[in-house]
Amino acid sequence: MSWFTAAADDELTIFERSRPGRRAFVAPELDVPELPLDELLPAPLRRIAPPRLPEVAEPEIVRHFNRLSKRNFDLDTGFYPLGSCTMKHNPRLHERLAALPGHARLHPLQDPARAQGALELMWRLQQALGEIAGLPHVSLQPAAGSHGELAGVLLTRAYHEDRGERRTKVLTPDSAHGTNPATVTMAGYEVVKVGTDERGNVDLEDLRAKADADVACLMLTNPSTLGLFEPAIEEIARIVHGVGATLYYDGANLNAIMGICRPGDMGFDIVHFNLHKSFTQPHGGGGPGAGPIAVSERIEPFLPRPQVVRREAGEGNGARRPYYDLDHARPKSIGRLRGFQGNYGVFVRAYAYIRSLGAEGLREVSEVAVLNANYLLARLRREGVLEYLQPAYERLCMHEFVLSGTAMRRELGLKTLDLAKRLLDHGVHPPTVYFPLIVDEALLIEPTETETRETLDRFAATVAEVLREAREDPEIARAAPYTTPVRRLDEAGAARRPVVRQPL
Amino acid sequence: MSRYTSVTDAERGQMLDEIGVSSLEELFADVPEALRLARPLHLDSGRSEQEVFEELRALAERNVSTEDEISFLGAGMYDHYVPALVEAITQRSEFLTPYTPYQPEISQGTLQAMFEYQTAICELTGLPVSNASVYDGPSAVAAAGYVARLENGRRRFVVSRGVHPHSREALVTLAGGWGMEVVEAPLDGGVTAPPQLDAEVSAVIVQQPNFFGVVEDLEPLAQAAHEAGALLICACDPLPLALLRTPGESGADLVVGEGQSLGNPPCFGGPSFGFFAATEALIRRLPGRIAGQTRDLDGRRGYVLTLQTREQHIRRERATSNICTAQALNALAGLIYLCWLGRQGIVELATLMLQRTAYARRRLAAIDGVRLLHERPVVREFALALEAPVAGVIAACRERGINPGHPLGEDYPEHPDGLLVAITERRTRADIDRLAEALGAAVAAARRQPAGVAG
Numbered sequence: 001m002s003w004f005t006a007a008a009d010d011e012l013t014i015f016e017r018s019r020p021g022r023r024a025f026v027a028p029e030l031d032v033p034e035l036p037l038d039e040l041l042p043a044p045l046r047r048i049a050p051p052r053l054p055e056v057a058e059p060e061i062v063r064h065f066n067r068l069s070k071r072n073f074d075l076d077t078g079f080y081p082l083g084s085c086t087m088k089h090n091p092r093l094h095e096r097l098a099a100l101p102g103h104a105r106l107h108p109l110q111d112p113a114r115a116q117g118a119l120e121l122m123w124r125l126q127q128a129l130g131e132i133a134g135l136p137h138v139s140l141q142p143a144a145g146s147h148g149e150l151a152g153v154l155l156t157r158a159y160h161e162d163r164g165e166r167r168t169k170v171l172t173p174d175s176a177h178g179t180n181p182a183t184v185t186m187a188g189y190e191v192v193k194v195g196t197d198e199r200g201n202v203d204l205e206d207l208r209a210k211a212d213a214d215v216a217c218l219m220l221t222n223p224s225t226l227g228l229f230e231p232a233i234e235e236i237a238r239i240v241h242g243v244g245a246t247l248y249y250d251g252a253n254l255n256a257i258m259g260i261c262r263p264g265d266m267g268f269d270i271v272h273f274n275l276h277k278s279f280t281q282p283h284g285g286g287g288p289g290a291g292p293i294a295v296s297e298r299i300e301p302f303l304p305r306p307q308v309v310r311r312e313a314g315e316g317n318g319a320r321r322p323y324y325d326l327d328h329a330r331p332k333s334i335g336r337l338r339g340f341q342g343n344y345g346v347f348v349r350a351y352a353y354i355r356s357l358g359a360e361g362l363r364e365v366s367e368v369a370v371l372n373a374n375y376l377l378a379r380l381r382r383e384g385v386l387e388y389l390q391p392a393y394e395r396l397c398m399h400e401f402v403l404s405g406t407a408m409r410r411e412l413g414l415k416t417l418d419l420a421k422r423l424l425d426h427g428v429h430p431p432t433v434y435f436p437l438i439v440d441e442a443l444l445i446e447p448t449e450t451e452t453r454e455t456l457d458r459f460a461a462t463v464a465e466v467l468r469e470a471r472e473d474p475e476i477a478r479a480a481p482y483t484t485p486v487r488r489l490d491e492a493g494a495a496r497r498p499v500v501r502q503p504l
Numbered sequence: 505m506s507r508y509t510s511v512t513d514a515e516r517g518q519m520l521d522e523i524g525v526s527s528l529e530e531l532f533a534d535v536p537e538a539l540r541l542a543r544p545l546h547l548d549s550g551r552s553e554q555e556v557f558e559e560l561r562a563l564a565e566r567n568v569s570t571e572d573e574i575s576f577l578g579a580g581m582y583d584h585y586v587p588a589l590v591e592a593i594t595q596r597s598e599f600l601t602p603y604t605p606y607q608p609e610i611s612q613g614t615l616q617a618m619f620e621y622q623t624a625i626c627e628l629t630g631l632p633v634s635n636a637s638v639y640d641g642p643s644a645v646a647a648a649g650y651v652a653r654l655e656n657g658r659r660r661f662v663v664s665r666g667v668h669p670h671s672r673e674a675l676v677t678l679a680g681g682w683g684m685e686v687v688e689a690p691l692d693g694g695v696t697a698p699p700q701l702d703a704e705v706s707a708v709i710v711q712q713p714n715f716f717g718v719v720e721d722l723e724p725l726a727q728a729a730h731e732a733g734a735l736l737i738c739a740c741d742p743l744p745l746a747l748l749r750t751p752g753e754s755g756a757d758l759v760v761g762e763g764q765s766l767g768n769p770p771c772f773g774g775p776s777f778g779f780f781a782a783t784e785a786l787i788r789r790l791p792g793r794i795a796g797q798t799r800d801l802d803g804r805r806g807y808v809l810t811l812q813t814r815e816q817h818i819r820r821e822r823a824t825s826n827i828c829t830a831q832a833l834n835a836l837a838g839l840i841y842l843c844w845l846g847r848q849g850i851v852e853l854a855t856l857m858l859q860r861t862a863y864a865r866r867r868l869a870a871i872d873g874v875r876l877l878h879e880r881p882v883v884r885e886f887a888l889a890l891e892a893p894v895a896g897v898i899a900a901c902r903e904r905g906i907n908p909g910h911p912l913g914e915d916y917p918e919h920p921d922g923l924l925v926a927i928t929e930r931r932t933r934a935d936i937d938r939l940a941e942a943l944g945a946a947v948a949a950a951r952r953q954p955a956g957v958a959g
Binding site for chain 2: 011013014015018022023024025027028030031032033034035037040041042044045046047048050051052053054055056058061062064065066068069070071072073074075076077080082085087088089090091093095096097098099100101102103104105106107108109110111114115116117118120121128131132143144145146147149150153154157177178179181182183184185186187188191228229230231233234257258259260261262265266274276282283284285286287288289290304305334335336337338339340341342343344345346348351352354355356357358359360361362363364365367368370371372374375377378379382395396398420421424429430432435449450451452453479481484485486487488489490491493494495498499500501502504
């Protein structure tokens with residue numbers, strides 16, 4: 001691959017490009033009588049010097065950011081099998097729709113009567129997500145998956161407290177995303193880890209031993225972060241419900257099961273969605289996303305405020321047709337988690353996606369996601385890759401799978417990190433590395449449904465090529481990458497003496 | 505075959521052969537029979553791109569946006585002009601479609617932009633440390649509360665009544681989980697009265713300018729907080745910071761806020777971004793991503809995500825926050841916008857808002873039946889008290905294509921007919937004159953009618 005490296009030296013920051021007196025902004029005319037500044041804002045309240053923002057004209061701003069952009073690898077350029085992140089294609093239609101003034105320039109405090117299009121869109125999205133989850137009540141408010149998790153655990157707390165119970169512990173599998181235990185702590189509970197059995201499933205004996213009357217909730221990802229569906233999910237639900245706890249579904253891996261099975265039918269009480277994973281909101285370099293939640297009847301009274309509702313004709317206000325409204329009058333609600341109504345622009349994209357694909361298309365998404373993952377695993381096997389990178393569990397996977405680099409490290413002296421860095425030189429984004437934590441030298445691979453068979457074939461061949469090269473000379477991978485805008489960076493040094501802003 | 509997948513029927517068979525199974529069904533063998541959905545999802549069937557476009561455009565057209573009326577709505581999100589280059593840059597695939605820069609060698613664009621963003625936020629707030637963004641303004645206030653709790657382990661927050669109601673509510677929602685108490689500090693003449701504090705107080709939380717648009721004098725509040733061993737958390741509107749003494753200079757320990765007005769459209773409430781700045785002492789307690797500068801093997805300058813041992817993917821239950829995906833693209837829009845404004849431009853823009861706001865205040869306060877709720881300095885927003893039912897006045901103004909502002913009564917029952925009016929550079933003198941005319945006529949009409957009929 002060829003990276004854009006017109007200048008071999010460091011890329012200047014926009015602050016270093018600044019020269020006194022340059023500007024991109026021309027202010028609109030001051031069309032009112034000007035009053036003395038001291039009269040409007042007395043000196044003690046004012047800042048002494050203006051903020052030292054860059055002084056640059058428009059051409060330099062555009063060139064600066066375009067140059068920066070070329071120092072990124074992105075999904076529109078190449079394969080991005082980053083496990084657990086569902087890096088699927090982001091349809092361009094969605095960007096056009098979200099930018100329409102009626103969506104983008106709608107003020108969040110507009111009277112609901114004058115935001116009927118937005119509220120109807122949100123209501124319809126709630127209905128669709130509820131159907132996909134198999135749980136009837138949806139709040140769109142949480143801003144991301146981890147925010148949805150926090151909402152879910154706070155809902156659990158509200159549910160138990162409403163029944164006069166004070167529980168103290170939340171169970172999470174040892175394979176869970178880091179956000180699960182972090183959320184539990186933020187919601188004021190103690191984390192209790194549940195083990196994984198030799199097949200990669202939740203260890204039912206361990207679960208039974210730890211599920212007691214102090215347990216508020218089990219947070220579960222299904223398919224798990226190991227890319228495996230829990231065959232005993234019904235038994236898990238029985239155990240958890242048997243001690244009066246709630247069952248929480250981390251929706252990170254929903255892309256594997258849409259239209260095939262539903263968390264609500266499995267016994268989950270609360271589900272969060274990642275609209276930036278399964279529903280194509282572009283990842284943006286780390287957001288924005290959205291983390292709506294769907295819940296069962298017994299959790300519904302506690303959902304965040306306000307809730308988007310459809311009111312039928314004649315219900316309040318004497319309306320002649322159904323209309324959509326924000327319901328603030330929810331006495332048992334856990335309250336707000338953020339400002340306004342949520343990441344509406346993300347809802348526009350997710351809703352457009354659901355409308356484009358329909359029931360049949362969503363099912364096909366999950367089928368092909370699972371087909372592609374298993375096919376890639378089979379191709380890696382045929383290439384001989386699995387001698388060095390062994391499947392953590394020898395079984396069919398769902399939409400992603402985990403390999404362990406233990407043998408590669410032992411036989412070739414190559415760490416998973418080295419393999420990842422060498423893949424950069426081949427123009428692919430590496431899979432997720434060192435997660436899940438319970439697999440040594442883990443490599444979590446999620447191809448998604450939007451990749452072609454040729455891309456999967458090429459990836460398998462590339463990994464095989466890196467291993468072949470390492471058999472001859474492991475040093476090459478150990479010092480990789482070579483063709484990227486920068487080479488391996490000193491992360492330890494960065495953390496020891498943090499430089500988090502430009503000295504001006 | 506859906507238009508976003510490429511597997512043909514022929515390929516499907518070949519791929520299943522390669523896997524060594526005979527049907528797609530077999531791939532889902534682990535899903536218990538009883539749980540398999542025996543019917544299609546109850547969703548409408550898929551539509552062509554063109555049909556989806558028409559449908560969502562029709563929905564958009566049923567909203568009254570800030571392009572359809574002269575809007576004086578603010579209260580946390582503002583109708584600013586977004587320059588064309590913001591969209592041109594943020595829509596580039598290279599910024600739009602990657603994920604969090606876990607592989608720094610191929611993410612220098614995003615990482616350097618984060619570093620530049622952090623620098624700009626530090627300049628605005630007067631604090632030395634910034635993270636790369638959180639969800640939004642209100643959740644940033646709650647996140648700052650969590651940092652204070654980690655820092656001093658105390659059990660109470662004292663929150664000014666001048667803090668945005670959504671921020672106060674988000675804090676209460678989350679603080680409940682930490683077993684913390686939230687008490688309110690009242691306003692006196694439109695600004696936060698110096699509160700009585702004891703050794704249980706973790707942080708004092710104020711907003712600058714406050715919800716009513718009034719500029720707070722932060723220094724005495726910071727002093728009071730620090731004397732009690734508490735932190736001062738200040739939520740800020742970023743553009744007025746071009747003119748105001750920085751909260752950092754005034755002694756705030758954590759400065760957060762809603763970043764929407766920096767290059768992001770209001771979009772019915774999101775996505776935008778929250779900014780989060782702190783003193784050096786708190787750097788290892790911050791939530792979320794932080795970009796740091798370093799060197800590569802060849803000695804070239806580069807950037808990485810740093811201090812990751814704070815974060816959930818490393819520290820798990822001992823992380824300083826659970827946040828993972830934040831609002832990187834919106835923060836990038838904020839950075840581009842701040843570069844567009846530049847050092848002089850941001851002052852000119854804020855000054856323009858200051859002067860037009862002063863003009864609007866004079867014009868509206870001169871109307872019979874309308875008075876200013878507060879006389880103290882404001883920058884871009886101010887509150888009125890109407891001597892007429894506010895709902896009816898708003899409705900009458902809308903008839904003339906003007907949205908006069910946000911009614912205060914629901915959040916502030918003490919101001920049942922209060923109206924919060926926001927000014928941006930998009931509201932000209934002519935717009936303000938039209939508002940004055942419409943508001944004057946509406947208030948006069950309401951006062952001529954017997955009480956209860958208006959609206």
